[in-house]
Amino acid sequence: MITTHELSKKYKNQVVLNLPSLSIPKGQSFGLVGNNGAGKTTFFSLLLDLIRPSTGYVTNGDVRVDGSEDWKPFTSSFIDESFLIGYLTPEEYFYFIGELRGRNTSDVDALLAKFEDFFHGEILGQKKYLRDLSKGNQKKVGIVASFIGDPEVVILDEPFANLDPTTQIRLKQIIKDLAAKKGVTVLISSHDLIHVTEVCERIVVLQKGEIVKDIETSEATLKELEHFFSGDAIRQEA
Amino acid sequence: MIGVNFATPGLRNEVNGEKLIFPCNKFYLGATNSRNQQTNPVFRHFISLQRKSFFRSSSFGKSLAIKILMGFFALYMLASFLGLGVALYFILEKQFPGSDPLLILSEYLVYWVLAELFMRYMLQKLPYMDVKPLLIQPISKSRIIHFLLGKTAFSFYNFMSLVFFVPFAVVLVNKDYPAIQVAGFVMAMVFIAQAINYTNFLVNKNEKVLIGLAVLLALFSGLEYFDIWSVTAYSGQVFYSFYSYPVAFLLPLLLVVVLYTINYRQLKQLLFLDVAVKKKTQAVSGSDLGWTRRLGNVSPFVRLDLRLIWRNKRTKTQVFISLAMVLYGLIFYTMDDFGSTSAMLVFVGIFITGIFMVNFGQFIPAWDSEYYGMMMAQNIPLRLYLESKSVLISVSIIVMFLLSIPYLYFGWEALAINTACALYNLGINIPVVLYFGSFNKKRIDLTKSPVGNMQGTSATQFLIILPLMVLPILLYLGIKFLFSFELALLILSLLGVGGFGARNYLMEFITSAYRKRKYAMVAGFGERNS
Numbered sequence: 001m002i003t004t005h006e007l008s009k010k011y012k013n014q015v016v017l018n019l020p021s022l023s024i025p026k027g028q029s030f031g032l033v034g035n036n037g038a039g040k041t042t043f044f045s046l047l048l049d050l051i052r053p054s055t056g057y058v059t060n061g062d063v064r065v066d067g068s069e070d071w072k073p074f075t076s077s078f079i080d081e082s083f084l085i086g087y088l089t090p091e092e093y094f095y096f097i098g099e100l101r102g103r104n105t106s107d108v109d110a111l112l113a114k115f116e117d118f119f120h121g122e123i124l125g126q127k128k129y130l131r132d133l134s135k136g137n138q139k140k141v142g143i144v145a146s147f148i149g150d151p152e153v154v155i156l157d158e159p160f161a162n163l164d165p166t167t168q169i170r171l172k173q174i175i176k177d178l179a180a181k182k183g184v185t186v187l188i189s190s191h192d193l194i195h196v197t198e199v200c201e202r203i204v205v206l207q208k209g210e211i212v213k214d215i216e217t218s219e220a221t222l223k224e225l226e227h228f229f230s231g232d233a234i235r236q237e238a
Numbered sequence: 239m240i241g242v243n244f245a246t247p248g249l250r251n252e253v254n255g256e257k258l259i260f261p262c263n264k265f266y267l268g269a270t271n272s273r274n275q276q277t278n279p280v281f282r283h284f285i286s287l288q289r290k291s292f293f294r295s296s297s298f299g300k301s302l303a304i305k306i307l308m309g310f311f312a313l314y315m316l317a318s319f320l321g322l323g324v325a326l327y328f329i330l331e332k333q334f335p336g337s338d339p340l341l342i343l344s345e346y347l348v349y350w351v352l353a354e355l356f357m358r359y360m361l362q363k364l365p366y367m368d369v370k371p372l373l374i375q376p377i378s379k380s381r382i383i384h385f386l387l388g389k390t391a392f393s394f395y396n397f398m399s400l401v402f403f404v405p406f407a408v409v410l411v412n413k414d415y416p417a418i419q420v421a422g423f424v425m426a427m428v429f430i431a432q433a434i435n436y437t438n439f440l441v442n443k444n445e446k447v448l449i450g451l452a453v454l455l456a457l458f459s460g461l462e463y464f465d466i467w468s469v470t471a472y473s474g475q476v477f478y479s480f481y482s483y484p485v486a487f488l489l490p491l492l493l494v495v496v497l498y499t500i501n502y503r504q505l506k507q508l509l510f511l512d513v514a515v516k517k518k519t520q521a522v523s524g525s526d527l528g529w530t531r532r533l534g535n536v537s538p539f540v541r542l543d544l545r546l547i548w549r550n551k552r553t554k555t556q557v558f559i560s561l562a563m564v565l566y567g568l569i570f571y572t573m574d575d576f577g578s579t580s581a582m583l584v585f586v587g588i589f590i591t592g593i594f595m596v597n598f599g600q601f602i603p604a605w606d607s608e609y610y611g612m613m614m615a616q617n618i619p620l621r622l623y624l625e626s627k628s629v630l631i632s633v634s635i636i637v638m639f640l641l642s643i644p645y646l647y648f649g650w651e652a653l654a655i656n657t658a659c660a661l662y663n664l665g666i667n668i669p670v671v672l673y674f675g676s677f678n679k680k681r682i683d684l685t686k687s688p689v690g691n692m693q694g695t696s697a698t699q700f701l702i703i704l705p706l707m708v709l710p711i712l713l714y715l716g717i718k719f720l721f722s723f724e725l726a727l728l729i730l731s732l733l734g735v736g737g738f739g740a741r742n743y744l745m746e747f748i749t750s751a752y753r754k755r756k757y758a759m760v761a762g763f764g765e766r767n768s
Contacts, residue, residue, distance in 0.1 A: 048615040052757045072617040082764070083612035085542070087549040087684065099538040100617045129549070131685065149617075 001026040001153060001185045002047065006056030009042055009209075017042045017209040020056075024187070024202075026152070029179035031200030031217075032189040033225065038206040040189040041079065044157050047187075048077055060153060073101070077155035078142035086131030090123045090141045093130060094148065101149025108148060115144050118170050135162045143171065147178070154178065155187045160195050168195065175199050193229070197222045316401060323405030327413065340410065340423075344477035345470035349455070351434065354399070356451045358438040362395055373509075383505045387498060390439070396431045403427045415481075422484025426477075429490035436497035440504070539618075539626030546605055550684040553598065553605065560594040560634070564641045571648040578651040579723045584714045584730075587659030588707055590642050592667055594634035599671035600702055602627050603752075607681040607763035614760055621749045628668050628745070635663050651723070658727040658734070659710070665737025667706050669744040674702045676751040679762025 002024040009017040017039040024030050032040045045051045047058055049065040057064050060071040077083070085093055098108035112124065122137050130138060139162050146154055159175075160168050176199060179186045190196045196203055197217055205213035205228065213228065215221050330339035364386065372382050390396075403424050410420045441447040461467045480486050527544060530537045547553040567586045576582050589596075598605075603623075606613055613623065639660040645652040710730060717726035737744065752759075 048611075050611050050614060050757070050760050069619065072615070075615075076617075077615050079611065079615075082609055083615075085609050085612075087545060088542075092545070096538055096542060097616070 001028075001061055002187075003059050004056065005059070007046065007053055007058055008055045009039075009046060009051065010054040015209050017046070017206075019043065019211065022204070022211065024185060026185055027179070027183040028202055029175065029186045029200045030188070031196035031203040032187065032206060033191075033193065033196055033203055034189075034206035035229075037208075039209040040206060041157055042209075043206070044077070044079060044155055044187070044189065047155060048075075048079070071153075074152040075155070076101075076146040076149065076151035076153070077157075078139075078146045078159070079155075079157045081135070081138050081142065083142050084130045084138055087129055089127065089129060090133070091125075093141060094145055097145045097148050101151075103149050111148060112144070115174075118144065118167065118174065120167070136164060136167070139163060140167065151184065153185045153187070157189050158191065159188060160190055160192050172199050193222060193225045197225065319398070319401040320405055323402040324409060326406055327409045340415070340481060341474055341478050343406075344481075345474035347477045348469055348473035349458070350399075351430065352451060352455050352458075354431070354434050355438060356448070356455065358395060358434060359442065359448050359451065362393070362435075362438060363442060364390065364439045379506065379509060380502075383502055383509060386505070387436070387439075387501055390435055391432060393435065396428075396435055399427060399431050419481050419484045422487050423481040425484075425487040426480035426490050429487060429494050432494045433490055433497055436494065436501050439501055440497065533629060536622060536626035536629055539623060540630055543605075543626065543630050546684070547598070552682075552684065552686065556594070556597045560597055560638070561641070563593045564590055564638065566590060566593075567642065567645055567652075571645060571652065578649045579655075579718065581711050581715045581718070583652070583655050584659060584711050585707060587642075587656045588663060588667070588710055591635050591638045591656060591660040592663040592706070593638065595631045595663060595667060595671055596702075596706065598634070599627070599631050599668070600674065601678065601682060602672060602675040603759070604675075604678045604680060604682045604763065605684070608684060610763040611760055614756060620752055621745060624672055624745060624749055624752065628672060631668050631671070632664055635660055635668075654727055658730040661731045661734030662710050663734070665734030665739075665741075666710075669737060669741075669748060670705050671702065672748050673751060676748065676755050676759075679755070679759050681763045681765055683766075 002022075004019045004022045006021075007017070007019045008015060016037075032043065034040050042051070046053055047060065047065065053066065057066055059065070060075060063071040065071050085096070088096065094108050094112060095105050098105065103111075112119075119140060123133075123140060126133075130141060133141070139159070143156060143159055146156065156175075159171060163171060172195060175186060175188065178184050179199075179201070186200075188196060188200060201217055203213070203215045203217055203221060203225070204211055205215075205225070213224075215224065326343065327339045330342045334342050372385070407420045407424045411417050458469045462469060480490075527541045530541045530544070533540055547557060567590055570576060570582055570586050603610065603613075639656060642656045643653065645656060713733075714726045714730060717729055
């Protein structure tokens with residue numbers, strides 16, 4: 001579904017991302033792990049054509065993302081709260097996204113009904129603008145909005161950060177269902193090793209913009225990752 | 239990097255960090271010392287913090303062109319005040335021969351005080367948010383309040399009047415007014431400025447006061463104008479006595495102390511995270527704007543823009559300013575010097591019908607800067623996004639044109655000019671504004687106050703005036719000079735209609751300009767302190 005071709009991003013002379021050939025097949029739930037500055041968000045931004053690649057390009061469903069806008073109808077994402085429109089209420093925001101993706105209000109309402117648990121009564125019908133919601137609630141809105149319109153590719157940057165424990169557990173289930181039932185390609189980045197190993201079939205570890213590990217998730221994965229990030233491995237490689 | 243920023247805005251951090259760490263240590267150390275040693279460092283920090291927040295404010299981080307322009311503006315204001323201070327004595331002497339210029343000034347000082355209070359009410363707020371980082375530090379609450387209130391004593395506003403009064407005083411002394419008495423007068427003025435400062439904070443939360451002030455100003459000047467009752471006579475006696483009895487400056491000083499104490503008491507009750515130091519949340523004004531659905535595929539964006547305009551202060555203010563600007567024409571139409579076909583009236587026509595286009599349009603797409611990344615990643619064809627903006631501006635031009643029809647009163651030429659200008663705006667200026675929009679990459683924070691807000695301003699905003707206003711005026715002037723008034727208007731109109739006809743081509747051209755500059759825009763809008 002998603003393939004990088006000699007993709008790299010440099011700022012001045014510093015290489016922040018170098019992914020010559022990373023391929024993510026359709027339907028895979030893909031986890032991206034790495035310390036701050038490893039290049040996770042840079043990768044997602046390149047994927048969404050928000051920054052210009054220094055070399056190479058990304059294709060998403062056979063569409064070159066910096067050459068055409070045809071990947072947009074089947075790709076949705078939530079990177080951070082700058083993806084929200086502060087002066088709308090959550091409902092208005094959902095309907096707006098719905099309209100962009102060809103869904104009318106009743107379609108959107110039907111989808112939202114499935115997330116009642118996830119919202120925990122703090123999102124809908126609150127008569128509050130998004131800018132006045134707490135960070136965690138803003139995040140819930142952004143994540144759910146990215147499910148509107150049956151996208152084939154869902155990109156979530158740090159979806160677990162800022163969420164309360166109950167919501168984190170619910171979100172894990174939601175992502176698992178999404179990846180399993182509909183054959184949707186899900187891309188997630190996270191600092192929480194336990195969450196990604198639970199949710200993702202495949203985990204890629206980035207360090208200073210390079211892939212240092214590419215693991216198919218198994219029982220041993222968490223241990224392996226913990227060992228890697230505990231410092232020994234990092235120090236050796238650095 | 240792109241707008242991935244979980245932290246609070248950078249500048250705030252920086253400035254607050256400075257504010258936080260620097261004074262706190264001192265405060266903390268100070269607390270272990272004896273009492274009388276504390277006052278000095280505290281006040282020194284007030285000044286240093288005030289200076290830093292002034293010079294490190296975002297308006298100083300502007301691009302060079304803006305800095306120079308604003309610098310010129312500031313210098314101009316400063317020079318005007320200085321010049322006025324020097325010249326006023328001689329002006330008054332000439333205008334009111336035989337009377338004491340100082341007395342005349344004193345008579346009008348009551349208006350000065352009211353106007354300054356009014357102005358401060360609009361511009362100056364007690365900076366509660368600045369103390370948020372201090373609340374959790376080991377500093378007593380009363381000290382934080384002294385810090386908050388003391389800081390404002392050094393605010394820029396308090397020194398503005400000095401720029402005027404000091405040169406005036408120098409002239410007075412030169413004219414053999416006794417120096418000690420003049421000094422007393424100036425001292426009184428300084429403390430009056432401080433008293434206004436603290437009065438403002440007491441009344442600032444109350445909108446009624448603003449209305450009261452406006453009414454008072456109108457009432458005084460009205461009574462004065464119709465010779466019913468003269469407030470200036472009393473004002474003259476009061477303010478002149480600061481000169482006659484130089485010790486009297488102690489009275490305003492006393493007033494400052496009293497006001498400070500009241501402020502202090504009030505704040506002591508309020509200084510909790512959930513009372514004073516809290517951002518206001520706005521009540522939702524909801525309407526599903528269903529009627530916009532008739533606009534077809536641009537309707538979601540138009541609806542978004544309408545909400546943008548209505549729910550944010552700065553954009554909302556612009557709507558009111560634009561509507562009020564319909565009256566702008568009255569200034570020119572009532573002046574006989576121009577004649578009914580003057581090029582000045584073309585300027586007025588372009589301006590009136592296009593005011594919203596200029597005000598709102600020149601910052602497209604920066605209005606959407608907070609979520610521009612999303613707009614670019616979402617399923618939104620760029621062309622459609624731009625079309626919706628053009629629909630919105632077109633509607634505004636038509637509305638403004640309809641509002642300007644009453645100028646028919648000043649002759650058919652007025653209506654003819656405004657019609658031609660509206661057509662020109664619709665056909666030519668809308669694409670021009672949208673095209674220049676592609677050079678915008680300065681973020682606009684919608685939540686910031688509209689007063690004196692230069693956010694999003696760059697050289698583009700000044701350059702844009704040339705094609706928008708100057709070009710049609712020159713065209714008009716040229717054709718009218720060579721041929722006739724009628725032909726000039728006809729050509730402006732035809733240009734407008736032609737631009738409308740070529741819309742498809744123009745929009746495609748503009749869309750590609752936006753596409754080309756997409757990355758720069760996304761990156762620029764992501765930067766918080768631009």
